[in-house]
Amino acid sequence: MALVETVPPPAALVTEKPVGKTPWGRVKPLVLALIVPTLLLAFWHIATTQRWTRLIPTPYEVGEYMIDFAVGGIYDDAFSGTLLTHLIASMSRVYGGFALAALFALPLGLMIGRIPTARMVLDPFLQVMRPIPVTAWLPLSMILFGLGPRSAFALVCLGAFYPILLNTIFGVRSVDPKLFEAASMLGCQGNAQFYKVVLPAALPSIFTGLRLGLGLAWFVIVVGEMTGVPQGLGAVIMDGRTLSRTELVICGMIIIGIAGYLSDRIVVMIGNRLLAWSPTHHG
Amino acid sequence: MAESKTPIIEIKQVSKVFKLQDQTINALHDANISIRKGEFVCLIGASGCGKSTLLRIIAGFEQPTTGDALMWGSPIKGPDPTRGMVFQDYALFPWLSVRDNIAFGPASRGLAKAVVKETVDKFIDLVGLGKFASAYPHQLSGGMKQRVAIARVLANDAEVVLMDEPFGALDAMTRERLQDELLDIWQRTGLTVVFVTHSIEEAIFLADRVVVMTPGPGRIESDNPLLLQRPRDVASPEFNDIRRVMSAKLHSHHGKKAA
Ligand SMILES: Nc1ncnc2c1ncn2[C@@H]1O[C@H](COP(=O)(O)OP(=O)(O)O)[C@@H](O)[C@H]1O
Ligand SMILES: [Mg+2]
Numbered sequence: 001m002a003l004v005e006t007v008p009p010p011a012a013l014v015t016e017k018p019v020g021k022t023p024w025g026r027v028k029p030l031v032l033a034l035i036v037p038t039l040l041l042a043f044w045h046i047a048t049t050q051r052w053t054r055l056i057p058t059p060y061e062v063g064e065y066m067i068d069f070a071v072g073g074i075y076d077d078a079f080s081g082t083l084l085t086h087l088i089a090s091m092s093r094v095y096g097g098f099a100l101a102a103l104f105a106l107p108l109g110l111m112i113g114r115i116p117t118a119r120m121v122l123d124p125f126l127q128v129m130r131p132i133p134v135t136a137w138l139p140l141s142m143i144l145f146g147l148g149p150r151s152a153f154a155l156v157c158l159g160a161f162y163p164i165l166l167n168t169i170f171g172v173r174s175v176d177p178k179l180f181e182a183a184s185m186l187g188c189q190g191n192a193q194f195y196k197v198v199l200p201a202a203l204p205s206i207f208t209g210l211r212l213g214l215g216l217a218w219f220v221i222v223v224g225e226m227t228g229v230p231q232g233l234g235a236v237i238m239d240g241r242t243l244s245r246t247e248l249v250i251c252g253m254i255i256i257g258i259a260g261y262l263s264d265r266i267v268v269m270i271g272n273r274l275l276a277w278s279p280t281h282h283g
Numbered sequence: 284m285a286e287s288k289t290p291i292i293e294i295k296q297v298s299k300v301f302k303l304q305d306q307t308i309n310a311l312h313d314a315n316i317s318i319r320k321g322e323f324v325c326l327i328g329a330s331g332c333g334k335s336t337l338l339r340i341i342a343g344f345e346q347p348t349t350g351d352a353l354m355w356g357s358p359i360k361g362p363d364p365t366r367g368m369v370f371q372d373y374a375l376f377p378w379l380s381v382r383d384n385i386a387f388g389p390a391s392r393g394l395a396k397a398v399v400k401e402t403v404d405k406f407i408d409l410v411g412l413g414k415f416a417s418a419y420p421h422q423l424s425g426g427m428k429q430r431v432a433i434a435r436v437l438a439n440d441a442e443v444v445l446m447d448e449p450f451g452a453l454d455a456m457t458r459e460r461l462q463d464e465l466l467d468i469w470q471r472t473g474l475t476v477v478f479v480t481h482s483i484e485e486a487i488f489l490a491d492r493v494v495v496m497t498p499g500p501g502r503i504e505s506d507n508p509l510l511l512q513r514p515r516d517v518a519s520p521e522f523n524d525i526r527r528v529m530s531a532k533l534h535s536h537h538g539k540k541a542a
Pocket of ligand 2 (some may be wrong): 314334335336
């Protein structure tokens with residue numbers, strides 16, 4: 001038996017739907033998003049065709065090279081049709097390094113966030129290690145892990161590590177204390193609170209950390225692949241530099257940008273699904 | 284029946300002192316109160332007079348510095364499902380749907396899935412949220428959130444419901460409706476309610492007894508049984524007489540406002 005006859009509909013349930021119904025409303029975000037890239041492309045085109053610089057190829061040349069890089073058949077050099085190989089090599093390092101970073105950073109972050117002693121032991125050390133950039137680790141990494149993929153893996157892992165760690169610590173530490181009281185008066189006490197309160201409450205922060213971590217993994221891939229690996233987009237860019245083939249460098253950059261972007265969109269989509277309950281997580 | 288003689292809640296000479304770095308706060312001084320099963324008790328008083336502290340001691344979130352807090356004659360050692368708390372800011376689990384928030388207690392106590400479902404269905408209906416069973420807290424209005432908070436403690440078999448200014452953040456209309464609903468639930472279930480409020484009117488509308496508290500240090504000033512018949516009419520002369528008396532009691536100390 002209901003005690004209420006008229007319950008007002010919840011605000012968010014009604015207002016979310018009627019956005020972007022008109023055709024213009026639908027394409028507007030895309031149009032706005034394309035303004036800056038189009039201007040940049042135009043500037044690039046003018047700058048190179050007017051010969052303001054002779055060191056950078058025209059957009060058309062880069063486009064043509066991109067096609068050759070992807071499927072071959074135009075220049076037929078050592079890089080023709082190898083895009084996929086390099087992309088896959090880089091992706092395996094990005095996702096592998098990221099997964100390894102998550103494997104270390106998540107439990108460590110939960111521990112530091114929850115256990116004061118762990119925090120006192122590890123926090124000062126990590127605070128000192130954190131400002132050291134991944135580039136600075138490059139030589140040491142090559143000594144420790146040798147020339148090649150293992151080193152690349154380690155550097156990517158390092159790049160993804162801190163955002164995951166810090167956001168996990170933050171998430172765990174900023175759980176609303178009222179929720180612990182609510183849980184305990186409902187009969188959920190002690191360690192059970194870790195799974196039923198701390199983890200779900202920290203999930204949005206942990207997720208933000210994972211997203212930033214994956215972004216950074218893409219960000220540092222070129223440094224990671226400076227370690228003398230034969231394949232990978234970073235390796236292609238380094239080769240392009242030594243061979244003075246700027247079009248190759250630009251192709252590599254564009255592909256990293258697009259791959260990183262798509263990878264982030266996928267993560268955001270997973271987040272929207274997983275964190276539908278969180279009003280702040282609709283990316 | 285022995286049960287009816289023992290008060291469900293008994294507060295005996297309870298004092299609570301909070302020690303901060305450079306000062307000690309006497310949040311509660313020598314409080315005595317005894318609540319029988321099924322009573323509706325309102326605590327009223329100016330900010331800082333120890334209402335929340337007293338309620339939190341009954342809940343088991345705080346221990347008295349001196350004195351005893353008892354339930355059915357045994358000391359209250361910590362929070363327990365028999366004493367459910369309804370917070371002013373709801374304290375719902377934002378990652379759980381309405382249904383799962385209400386199921387949290389029964390599931391934590393390890394009840395069988397079928398029993399949990401049946402209990403939850405019953406209490407979702409009781410507070411009229413059937414249509415919003417799968418909505419998340421951020422999609423609900425304040426009044427609806429507070430309904431979920433009430434259902435959540437009722438679904439967990441609470442004998443005593445402790446409410447700390449539960450309707451303080453709601454608009455006047457929602458507030459009145461929830462007061463009616465709460466009284467209705469209370470009358471049908473035989474719950475014991477301890478209800479903190481700032482509003483004299485709310486206290487007189489709801490309570491069997493109004494406990495007036497005064498600050499500095501927080502103490503119980505008077506304990507006033509209300510003999511007004513239910514359902515009560517806020518506009519009746521009797522209601523207004525009582526309101527005047529209560530108002531005088533509240534304002535006699537330090538000239539503090541309580542509205
Ligand atoms: N955890 C705490 N630590 C320190 N002081 C507190 C704490 N809780 C309450 N107090 C103090 O105790 C006094 C009574 O507070 P409270 O019980 O919240 O009053 P009320 O609910 O009547 O407004 C206030 O002076 C408040 O600042
Ligand atoms: Mg209070």
